[in-house]
Amino acid sequence: MENFRLKVFRTVAEGLSFRKAAEVLHLSQPAVSQQIRALEEEAGVRLFDRAGGEGHGTQIALTEAGRVLLKYANRAAQTMAEAQRALAALNHEVAGELRLGASTTVAQYVLPHILGAFLRQYPHVKLSVVSGNTERIVQVVAEERVALGLIEGPAMRREVKTERMTRDEMVLIASPDHPWAALKGSIDVAELAKVPLVLREQGSGSRRVVERALKHAGLPLKSLQVAMELDSTEAIISGVEAGLGVGFVSRWSVTKVLRLGSVRVVRIKGLQIVRDFSFVRLAGTEAAGAAAVFQRFALAAVATPEKSGR
Known part of the structure; x- marks a missing residue:
């Protein structure tokens, strides 16, 4: 439901790379560049500083106008995700985008078994996963780039809180x-x-x-x-x-x-x-929508050996 050009813009801004955005969105790099140029023409401002073009390895950065638009684009994406969840709730469905972050061990050995069963039960959820070490996942949670993180060590940051998933x-x-x-x-x-x-x-x-x-x-x-x-x-x-x-x-x-x-x-x-494998989210918030459903599902899965694959 999100405006496609804004989605392309947010994806480029997140990785500061036209190439990475093309891979994430399953588009060609010229198609990504075309969407960004069309958005810049529509807005009447330059959104990225491009050092040497838009090719492989090119360094790009958000302009001041790009940083302003990104704030509103993120808000718009969140609003449309909430609208999709609300519409799905009318039909008692779980739907919408769910962005997870998972530290390396969890992503490799725990999460795949859970995700397969989760998506079979909730096929209308559009899922994406960011992986990295614990420090990296805590960072993307703190930056509100994912709805929920799963980590294997202490969070080490005050702006997030953790909750045990399994031992x-x-x-x-x-x-x-x-x-x-x-x-x-x-x-x-x-x-x-x-x-x-x-x-x-x-x-x-x-x-x-x-x-x-x-x-x-x-x-x-x-x-x-x-x-x-x-x-x-x-x-x-x-x-x-x-x-x-x-x-x-x-x-x-x-x-x-x-x-x-x-x-x-x-x-x-x-x-x-x-140690604990833990859920991590922004302090002062509670998991909602698809993230809350996933958290409950994951807790049940790791408590049942045949589901977790352990």
């Missing part, structure tokens, strides 16, 4: 050839300082949770031998399989590789790293 455990994994893989018992936490570690990047919720737990267990972070910092759980699992070190990952992520035998879980004496 998760971080486990230490090693390759089958690692000396620890054959142990029947547990290792002491101090042993972690003697081996290369493969960790997530700074800003990752998983990284924060692991560092906090190790520090609390009396292992100084400066004593760790960080061999590599990687930007995804899959990369850590691959690095461990290749013998680059041991690493901490979500138990949700290792079901298949444990079954295949390509990694082993190593127990640590007196250390269990448990």
Whole structure:
């Protein structure tokens, strides 16, 4: 129901890229450029500063007029989304656009099982998902670019609030050839300082949770031998399989590789790293419309093993 030119404008403004907007909207780049030029002619102002044109890698920025229009375009999009939800409610349907944000582990291992079942039950919801590390998802929630976020670590910002979705455990994994893989018992936490570690990047919720737990267990972070910092759980699992070190990952992520035998879980004496996967939204707000329905659906799904796929 949103004006198409304004939707194109908002998409370009969000990524500051004609190419990225074309990919999101499933249009050609010339078609995106044409819509923006038509909107500029209609408004009588220039909306973007283009350094060197509109091609691949071009740096663009919103003009002052573009920043003003973006505020109203966002309001208009929200109003039309509310209208669509209200019209759907007359027929007792859940409909409209739902923009979610999900941190990396949640997006890869938890969300796909939930989304498939959700869309089968609510086919009139138009869903999009932004993924990134926890820090990134909290940022897009704070900027009101998504209706609801799902994260795997502490939010670390006052303008948002969190609510538990489910519990998760971080486990230490090693390759089958690692000396620890054959142990029947547990290792002491101090042993972690003697081996290369493969960790997530700074800003990752998983990284924060692991560092906090190790520090609390009396292992100084400066004593760790960080061999590599990687930007995804899959990369850590691959690095461990290749013998680059041991690493901490979500138990949700290792079901298949444990079954295949390509990694082993190593127990640590007196250390269990448990965390929350949480919903995150702007402080002072409540989930509404499709976001509220999705939140209730997700809570039910993760509480039922066959639905969550765990």
